[in-house]
Amino acid sequence: STIRAVWICCSAFVSGAAAYQVYAFMRPRLMPRGHTPGGPVKVHRSILDAIGNTPLIRLNSLSDATGCEILGKAEFLNPGGSVKDRVALQIVTEALADGRLKPNGLVTEGTVGSTGVSLAMVTAALGCRCHVVM
Known part of the structure; x- marks a missing residue:
């Protein structure tokens, strides 16, 4: 079966x-x-x-x-403890690849949860900055 x-x-x-x-x-x-x-x-x-x-x-x-x-x-x-780690990695790597985000560029996210944790982790690893607004 x-x-x-x-x-x-x-x-x-x-x-x-x-x-x-x-x-x-x-x-x-x-x-x-x-x-x-x-x-x-x-x-x-x-x-x-x-x-x-x-x-x-x-x-x-x-x-x-x-x-x-x-x-x-x-x-x-996942290292950030969330499925959103995958999403954050995809968003940031695509933005870097197509020039929407530059090295040491700033990502700003309005969130009260795991999306902010994931974005902060990914941007730090890729040499960018992240501001999370709650």
Whole structure:
């Protein structure tokens, strides 16, 4: 039979049970520094290289209840803790590439949340400045 998959972002979980499953799955993987179960740790050249490639995690209770393979995308494992890290990286790199943003240029964002964190992280790594207005 064909496995049906539903891709949901961890930040959009509607079930506490699903969120707990992600926590229970990731808990043994979030070990203290230097502890490397299963092999060496991948070392990134830049914080930007750590954005993306977050794991998919099977949500057992939802998969069993629906008869479908339900997977959660663990976007909280991006360096800024949010799916918005990907968006910020794309926006800033495109703006630098097409000249809308210059090196040491200023990005201003009105936000009260993770978008500002992501933009501040990405702009700092790419040699730009960021002002977040709340």
